[in-house]
Amino acid sequence: MIVFLYILAIILAWMIGTVSFSFVNVIAYRFPKQKKILKEHFKCDSCEMQLKPYETIPVFSYIFLKGRCRYCGEKLSVRDFVNEIAGGIIALLVFFRFGDVDDLSSAFILSSPIDIVVHFDIWKLLTLLTIFVFFCILDLVFLVDMDTMEIPNRFIIVMLYVAVVALLVVSGVSLIDHIIGALCISIPMLLIMYAIPGAFGGGDVKLSAAAGLIMGWQLTIIGFIIGLFAAGIYGIILLIRKKKGKKDHFAFGPFLCTGYMIATICGMDIIDAYMKFAAYIHG
Numbered sequence: 001m002i003v004f005l006y007i008l009a010i011i012l013a014w015m016i017g018t019v020s021f022s023f024v025n026v027i028a029y030r031f032p033k034q035k036k037i038l039k040e041h042f043k044c045d046s047c048e049m050q051l052k053p054y055e056t057i058p059v060f061s062y063i064f065l066k067g068r069c070r071y072c073g074e075k076l077s078v079r080d081f082v083n084e085i086a087g088g089i090i091a092l093l094v095f096f097r098f099g100d101v102d103d104l105s106s107a108f109i110l111s112s113p114i115d116i117v118v119h120f121d122i123w124k125l126l127t128l129l130t131i132f133v134f135f136c137i138l139d140l141v142f143l144v145d146m147d148t149m150e151i152p153n154r155f156i157i158v159m160l161y162v163a164v165v166a167l168l169v170v171s172g173v174s175l176i177d178h179i180i181g182a183l184c185i186s187i188p189m190l191l192i193m194y195a196i197p198g199a200f201g202g203g204d205v206k207l208s209a210a211a212g213l214i215m216g217w218q219l220t221i222i223g224f225i226i227g228l229f230a231a232g233i234y235g236i237i238l239l240i241r242k243k244k245g246k247k248d249h250f251a252f253g254p255f256l257c258t259g260y261m262i263a264t265i266c267g268m269d270i271i272d273a274y275m276k277f278a279a280y281i282h283g
């Protein structure tokens, strides 16, 4: 019974993840073009044919349709497909990292529905949802910054709303840690931005402030280091392949978003591993 409920929870998390990131794909495509986001969700972007429900299932429709629209034969977006899979995996990671899996199974063994309601921890569910919404916005910033080299202010404002919810909902949060989180990366970035024009964009600074408010300073610093490291490797690869000159720019936002996601999921494990490593080195 427990195994069955476990599988059910995993399938549910996967579905929520893929559907949410599929919707993020739609917003990322339509928002910069100032198209209406909620209208005409289920149409082919190329031939505008109305899609049947089974042609809109994230991940599986792409596989089932072999990557092409059934009506006009136009290739479906590989990036959208990959992003949907990423959404499923991220939802599962959030579920296993922040959902109290033992609690979940014990809640299900309780006999009566009233028992389940009494034992159900609404705060844990809200924590889970808040973190997942944060990840959806990071994913949206990732895609839009990649396409347009800009991070719209509206995304940052939504992230600030999520930060307020996170401060209220997530337990064991010290307000000071999170306020320092908002400043510890954004202020140095701001100074570097003025000292070396073009080093960062204003959007990267605002993103780091809003994400830092949600994550607290430890995770924000780790996330930034991961992002910087990844962007550095990417820059070197571009230089080697001579696709860009030394003065050309690429969007830093996608690397920051990736770093902040990784840090939120496993930043504390990285700190622990580093501490153990440091202790080992010092004997």
Ligand SMILES: [Zn+2]
Pocket (backbone or CB within 6 Å): 044, 045, 046, 047, 048, 049, 069, 070, 071, 072, 073, 074
């Ligand atoms: Zn089509």
